[in-house]
């Protein structure tokens with residue numbers, strides 16, 4: 001008999017139930033509840049310091065939480081290493097600063113996860129690494145070191161590195177914020193393509209063009225709360241809260 | 255390297271001319287001088303073996319002490335801190351004497367001079383290695399851990415494949431320093447009778463009574479040895495750096 005993680009079709013792939021989190025006295029998440037269905041593409045935006053990064057980092061256990069419940073891909077995410085590692089295998093993370101491993105070549109960066117966390121042998125890991133390097137359209141950079149690549153290429157390597165774990169969920173924390181303007185599009189392009197494959201995506205970004213084009217829903221966060229959630233058309237044309245209107249005015253008018 | 259030999263030769267020629275020196279004691283072209291030089295050089299293998307063994311052990315122990323020092327667990331951090339503070343407070347010479355003469359009274363086992371020396375040197379150096387490793391590991395950005403954890407690596411693999419390779423590149427110059435230091439400190443083990451370079455020189459001085467020439471020769475022996483080590487460390491640094499280019 002095989003025991004599988006109990007994912008019912010109707011169960012959301014990411015579920016937050018009244019999640020609280022503080023850094024010292026400072027409350028960063030104030031009772032966050034949310035539910036994201038498999039295959040959904042959600043963009044999170046909001047002012048600096050509103051808790052966007054903290055929220056997204058809670059999903060793969062990079063940040064612990066104080067109260068409430070989080071379920072990811074049918075697994076209860078606790079604060080123990082075992083449940084965190086299990087969840088991390090299902091939710092890849094892409095960072096603002098890329099965080100590639102500078103001492104490893106591009107190919108080695110991609111092979112590390114498959115070999116050490118998925119127990120693949122070198123040949124299988126290399127095959128999967130080359131496949132995803134193709135997918136982000138830089139197969140010719142396989143043997144270079146990260147510092148030899150442009151920012152846009154580095155971020156695409158970082159995306160490929162996460163994809164090599166073959167997660168069902170991809171989390172992005174401001175993936176284009178550290179990039180020169182001319183490189184932003186090549187990264188967004190890869191992400192949009194990924195969105196077309198049925199991947200569940202959660203993306204903190206202020207690229208509203210991307211949000212409009214790709215997102216199923218946009219969440220607006222402020223002061224540790226999700227203030228508003230709406231599909232892009234409604235979010236941009238008829239935001240309900242004043243805070244959201246102010247925010248949109250600020251970022252769309254410059 | 256080449257410079258060292260030229261310097262040494264120059265020193266010999268220049269000073270040999272003035273009447274106060276008696277370089278004959280270490281002049282390898284005469285039979286007695288040749289024997290003396292051979293006698294002095296016969297300590298070389300012990301100096302090298304002693305230092306190399308001690309440094310290898312102290313690097314491993316240093317790492318094992320540094321890791322708990324970086325843990326989020328207070329008890330582990332405290333234990334690591336205590337080890338470092340206690341061990342590095344003891345002068346090496348005192349540690350050598352204590353290990354060789356004192357320790358057997360507790361354990362009831364006599365240890366040879368070689369292992370007593372290795373033990374004392376490695377113990378003393380491990381505290382410094384631990385501090386070097388701690389600084390090196392702490393210099394690695396948090397994002398590197400987060401990226402490694404995000405591809406589901408556990409703590410051990412994260413350290414082994416992501417953090418330590420980068421940390422070691424950064425601390426290589428400091429480790430090189432410790433190797434040089436260790437080579438020099440190995441001379442202290444002569445006091446318990448270890449037949450290394452310094453001991454040999456001391457013994458020869460007693461029979462030949464030419465301390466100036468013999469100790470100068472000893473200085474040059476260490477100089478050459480250390481220049482070789484420095485060159486090796488620099489080579490290693492260069493090689494590791496080109497890895498990343």
Ligand SMILES: Nc1ncnc2c1ncn2[C@@H]1O[C@H](COP(=O)(O)OP(=O)(O)OP(=O)(O)O)[C@@H](O)[C@H]1O
Pocket residue numbers: 023028046047048049050051052053054055
């Ligand atoms: N490790 C930490 N220790 C203490 N305070 C923290 C820590 N991480 C974040 N904070 C604080 O928590 C608040 C929310 O941080 P978070 O990074 O989640 O915001 P954000 O919405 O992602 O902001 P930004 O748009 O600037 O990235 C901020 O005020 C920040 O200073």
Ligand SMILES: [Mg+2]
Pocket residue numbers: 052053054173174
């Ligand atoms: Mg942030």
